[in-house]
Amino acid sequence: MKLKTLILASCLVTSLTALANDEIDYTWLEINYTNIESDTYGNFDSVSLEGSYAINDDFYLEADLSQKNKGINSFTENSHRFSLGFNKSIADKTDFYAELGYKWYDLHNNGGVLATIGTRTILSDKFELITVLDYQDFNVSGRGDFSNRLNAADEGFSLGVTALYKFNKNSSLHFGVKEETSNVSPTIGYRYSW
Numbered sequence: 001m002k003l004k005t006l007i008l009a010s011c012l013v014t015s016l017t018a019l020a021n022d023e024i025d026y027t028w029l030e031i032n033y034t035n036i037e038s039d040t041y042g043n044f045d046s047v048s049l050e051g052s053y054a055i056n057d058d059f060y061l062e063a064d065l066s067q068k069n070k071g072i073n074s075f076t077e078n079s080h081r082f083s084l085g086f087n088k089s090i091a092d093k094t095d096f097y098a099e100l101g102y103k104w105y106d107l108h109n110n111g112g113v114l115a116t117i118g119t120r121t122i123l124s125d126k127f128e129l130i131t132v133l134d135y136q137d138f139n140v141s142g143r144g145d146f147s148n149r150l151n152a153a154d155e156g157f158s159l160g161v162t163a164l165y166k167f168n169k170n171s172s173l174h175f176g177v178k179e180e181t182s183n184v185s186p187t188i189g190y191r192y193s194w
Contacts, residue, residue: 024087024093024095024120025193025194026060027054027194028191028194029049029050029191029192030049030189030190030191031048031050031190032046032187033045033047034047034048034185034187035185035186036183036185037185043070044069046068048064050062051063051064052085058087058088059086059087060084060085061083062081062083062084062085062099063083064080064081065079065080066078066081078106079103079104080103081102081103081114082101083099083101083114085098085099086098087120090119091121093121095120095121096117096118096119097117097118099115099116099117100113100115101113101116112137113137114134114135115135116132116134117132117133117134118130118133118134127163127165127166128163128164128172129161130161130163130164130174130176131161131162132158132162132178133157133158134157134160135156157180158178159179159180160176160177160178161177162175162176162177163175164191170193171190171193172190173190174189175187176188
């Protein structure tokens, strides 16, 4: 509950900050490592390759390929996501963004919709803060989520916050946490923007 309060407070602060979002970039490529913790299904490791391309000043496309692993001889699953995003400046250095997409899994041919909203705020020349609230529903295969232990852990609402540390205009390291059904999943990654 404390993490949810912190993330919601971050969303509020970044939304009200009057700090020009000309430095917020929607064209990038990144690689991430995430440790996914689930009370029901145990821990998973996930590696993903994600990319975003700005179509114009307001819209962008985003996609990712990821692989989740549970144990040495247990589950491995690949997933793919494609989203259309919209961004709008709400303060000098803060953007609001919203995404609508579809994600599918190779195992059991399961997939479903996802919706995301959040903010991106430039805190300084070196730091950017990204907040996220998303909803994912993958119970569309007819087999039920619980036939697939990996994507069942993804379903529902989640809150997250990510801090980008910018080495220069193009390269940044990011650290994030996401809370979903009382489970916290940390992420670390490298982003290249252009």
